[in-house]
Amino acid sequence: MRIGELAARAGVSVRSVRYYEEQGLLSSVRSGSGQRHYTDEEVERVAFIQRLYSAGLSSRTIAELLPCVDSPSEEHSEAALERMAQERDRLSAHIDDLVRTRDTLDKLMDTAREYRDRHFRAPVPQD
Amino acid sequence: MRIGELAARAGVSVRSVRYYEEQGLLSSVRSGSGQRHYTDEEVERVAFIQRLYSAGLSSRTIAELLPCVDSPSEEHSEAALERMAQERDRLSAHIDDLVRTRDTLDKLMDTAREYRDRHFRAPVPQD
DNA sequence: CTTGCCTCTGACGTCAATGTCAGGTTTTAG
DNA sequence: CTAAAACCTGACATTGACGTCAGAGGCAAG
Numbered sequence A, B: 001m002r003i004g005e006l007a008a009r010a011g012v013s014v015r016s017v018r019y020y021e022e023q024g025l026l027s028s029v030r031s032g033s034g035q036r037h038y039t040d041e042e043v044e045r046v047a048f049i050q051r052l053y054s055a056g057l058s059s060r061t062i063a064e065l066l067p068c069v070d071s072p073s074e075e076h077s078e079a080a081l082e083r084m085a086q087e088r089d090r091l092s093a094h095i096d097d098l099v100r101t102r103d104t105l106d107k108l109m110d111t112a113r114e115y116r117d118r119h120f121r122a123p124v125p126q127d
Numbered sequence C: 001c002t003t004g005c006c007t008c009t010g011a012c013g014t015c016a017a018t019g020t021c022a023g024g025t026t027t028t029a030g
Numbered sequence D: 001c002t003a004a005a006a007c008c009t010g011a012c013a014t015t016g017a018c019g020t021c022a023g024a025g026g027c028a029a030g
Helices: A003-010 A014-022 A040-054 A059-070 A074-120 B003-010 B014-022 B040-054 B059-070 B074-120
Strands: none
Touching (some): A040 A059, A059 A074, A059 B074, A074 B059, A074 B074
16 A cells, blocks of 8 residues: 555554654655555554554654564564563553542542532532 | 742752743742742642643643632633543543553563573573 | 646744753852 | 852744645546
């Protein structure tokens, strides 16, 4: 498939796909006229890249992880495993942080609801 | 305390504190010479703002939430509650996304470890 | 063949939070 | 008193993942 279809199927923009290639996260086979062609597998790959981005990883970090995903071989296996473990930990920490923030928000909402109910109207069952 | 101490205590840069004020997230009492002065409470506030930022909220969104935090009153209570619920949901979705990504990373690491152990050395107890 | 859509490269624009610098005032320590 | 350190405003720089546009070429349908 060509880049438009890939982008649509993966749910990203055409611009992003080109950007991923520029960053070395994705490769393409070029037709004689220079157009990029992809296989079905690339759809998943692009989607996965997106998820890593939205997990807060940078292009550089993703570029360091993907080779391990592609071909687990001796050369990068150890380094990549460490890198992945490290990013996994960062991710875990971030998740914990978000959960704490969500808890804080929950408490704030409870407070606000209580206040509202006490002052402005009868209590309602919460959600 | 002055801005330097506040920033240090809250773990952010002086620049950021000024920026928060510029965005209406924080207020300060000015001394005669124009220097900002803060109370201990502001330290927590700044730290909380930081957490909202790192949770992916924008200045604008934070600005919409903080008034509710400060003084739950009729005027913004309903709207702010909705806003908070909405952001809470966004946050939850994001957390779920991150957890899924972490799971994927875990699986990748398992695969890599298996590969390594099968090909290059005797199995070791995992972690 | 032509019309319309897709693609190409390359470059500049954007946005948000923050860094950084300049040029000047204020506060603090010795 | 004086030098260092901290603060002020204002403005421009940066970073990263894109958006967007220009100008040119590719490709299927009628």
